[in-house]
Amino acid sequence: MTRIRSIAATFGFLATLLVLVNPAAAFAATPMPRHVFSPYFESWTSDKLAATATQSGARYFTMAFLETLGRNSCTLAWNGDSGRKVADGDYLNDLDNLRSKGGDVTISFGGWSADQHGREIGDSCKDASRVAQAYEQVVTMYDVSRLDMDIEGRSLGRTNGIDRRNKAIKLLQDWASAHNRPLTISYTLPTSRDGLESDGMAVLQNAIDNGVHIDVVQPMVFDYYDGVDQDMGDSAISALKGVHSQLATLLPSKSGAQVWKHLGATLMIGRDDYPTDIETTTVSDAKQVRSFAESKGMAVLSFWAIQRDNGGCPGNPGSDDCSGIAQRHWAFTRALKGFTGP
Numbered sequence: 001m002t003r004i005r006s007i008a009a010t011f012g013f014l015a016t017l018l019v020l021v022n023p024a025a026a027f028a029a030t031p032m033p034r035h036v037f038s039p040y041f042e043s044w045t046s047d048k049l050a051a052t053a054t055q056s057g058a059r060y061f062t063m064a065f066l067e068t069l070g071r072n073s074c075t076l077a078w079n080g081d082s083g084r085k086v087a088d089g090d091y092l093n094d095l096d097n098l099r100s101k102g103g104d105v106t107i108s109f110g111g112w113s114a115d116q117h118g119r120e121i122g123d124s125c126k127d128a129s130r131v132a133q134a135y136e137q138v139v140t141m142y143d144v145s146r147l148d149m150d151i152e153g154r155s156l157g158r159t160n161g162i163d164r165r166n167k168a169i170k171l172l173q174d175w176a177s178a179h180n181r182p183l184t185i186s187y188t189l190p191t192s193r194d195g196l197e198s199d200g201m202a203v204l205q206n207a208i209d210n211g212v213h214i215d216v217v218q219p220m221v222f223d224y225y226d227g228v229d230q231d232m233g234d235s236a237i238s239a240l241k242g243v244h245s246q247l248a249t250l251l252p253s254k255s256g257a258q259v260w261k262h263l264g265a266t267l268m269i270g271r272d273d274y275p276t277d278i279e280t281t282t283v284s285d286a287k288q289v290r291s292f293a294e295s296k297g298m299a300v301l302s303f304w305a306i307q308r309d310n311g312g313c314p315g316n317p318g319s320d321d322c323s324g325i326a327q328r329h330w331a332f333t334r335a336l337k338g339f340t341g342p
Helices: 002-021 049-056 092-100 112-117 128-142 153-157 159-178 198-209 232-250 256-260 283-296 331-339
Strands: 040-042 060-068 076-078 104-110 146-150 184-190 216-220 264-268 300-304
Touching: 040 300, 049 060, 049 092, 060 112, 060 146, 076 128, 092 104, 092 128, 104 112, 104 128, 112 153, 128 146, 128 159, 146 159, 153 159, 153 198, 159 184, 159 198, 184 198, 198 232, 216 232, 216 300, 232 256, 232 264, 232 283, 264 283, 283 300, 283 331, 300 331
Parallel strands: 040 060, 060 104, 104 146, 146 184, 184 216, 216 264, 264 300
Antiparallel strands: 060 076
């Protein structure tokens, strides 16, 4: 018994030493399912991941958003809040609870507000190596296997930020490969009903020019701003077909079926913030998109946002805490969660 305890103590000491010497080696993030439903989770609320999973039935979430403390900052924090920096470890206990239920998270950077105001880290941090170090800190702190780059608004026109971000992603992918860590990067980009605009394509072309491996492209199938009153399920499928054709030109070594495996989609459930009531995504639309995604073997289905999946404010567009349509609580989640699978 004494000998066994001595051996156990020795292994415990060595494990602790490994953490101190090389934190990345002490963790082995679990890859997400190949097909995953991962709605956005608004981190500025007081909601808890594990409790939301229990209530909704969703197990995977895309956490929104990490942004920097200012226009010239390299320090990441939840919603840019200086009291919630990555180093402070917000959500660690909650994430452990979620994982005990079989769930996990993707962590998303940017978002509309950060992209508009220069707090997306690729824009604000002027050194690609420091951006990569910040990404690495997030991966090791939260032991995650997926990061999402939400690039929209003014960030689409900041060519220096686009290039720094992609250089940093390449450094991160090389680091992950060297440490045998699973890592998936998704690019969430606005789209027209026919596919990505030229600025979204430029983001992806720059990624390829920098040697980045394109894992997932996730068009936001809403906010088309074209004044067209058209079914949102049909529009989403049209947009996805267009992005598929575009992605095929960027990944010429891939077959058409293989390209679909690099595609995801993000819906805006219910009424979006379009100024007139012509963009409303219904539960039926969501089911239509899920069926299409399953038929093509797509990678991700998401929506904005899990806190909106209720009928608490019929007629109210663009709310963060309700869908703006009459619906049952968690109706969209129940329609889409079965997408998750091997």
